[in-house]
Amino acid sequence: MNLPPQLDLPALLALAATLGLASGLRLYAVVFLTGLAGRLGWVELPPGLVLLQSPMVLGGSAVLMAVEFLADKVPWVDSVWDAVHTFVRIPAGAALAYGVFGGGDAQAWALLAALAGGTLAASAHAAKASTRAAVNHSPEPFSNWALSLGGDAFVPALLWLGWAHPFWALGVVLLLALAMVGLAWALWRFIGRLWRRGRPEPQR
Structure with a gap:
């Protein structure tokens, strides 16, 4: 099996993992920052991701990143944006992780x-x-803004970790994924209780 020559296997796995996880948070920032890093020569992208550094992809992802940045700061607009992007972030995260290995003999x-x-x-x-x-x-917007800005800072930090310290990145991604699954389950139960509490009682 011939892997892309720029990175060894642990580094490629870390890159695939960080791209996948980060895409679920800020997809367009992931595409733009990864492409920009390759375009400026900060990192050497695997062949399957070189397309990200093309001017067209950089320009389009920059515009969408700005739109997402603004939408994510407005309560309830952010939830609508997330609902729509259920059908975008997940397949895009899979596609970016696939692109890390660039096809060829590394299809498996x-x-x-x-x-x-x-x-x-x-x-x-x-x-x-x-x-x-x-x-x-x-009712207050500050917790919403704090979470949004935290996500804005977290994504580039995670991408940097994936490039600079692959083994640490793999460990962080695994722990975060487990924590996120537990958090999502607990919060959906909480939201369900709020919804049932606010639902009017049926007439008898």
Whole structure:
């Protein structure tokens, strides 16, 4: 099996994992920052991700990143945005993870990376969407803004960790994925209780 020559296997796995997880939080920032890092020569992208550094992809992802940045700061608009992006973030996370291995003789690794990337994106997306939906029940906007800005800072930090310290990144991604699944489950139960509490009693 011939893997892409720029990175060894642990680094490629870390990159696939971080791209998958981060895509569930800020997909367009992931696409833009990864492409920009490759375009500026900060990192050497695997062949399957080189398309991200093209001017067209950089420009389109920059615009969408700005739109997402603004939408994520408005209570309830963020939840609508998350609902729509349920059908975007998960397959995109799988596609980005697949692209890490670039096809060729690494097809088996690429398929496994796609499955893992989609799963990680789904975990992150579910945790993000449920957290923001729960916070939106609060009348003050500051907790919403704090969570949004925290996500804005977390994604580039996670991408950097994936490039600079692959083994640490794999450990962090695994722990975060487990925590996010538990958080999403707990918050959806909480939201369900709020919804049932606010539902009018049936007439007898």
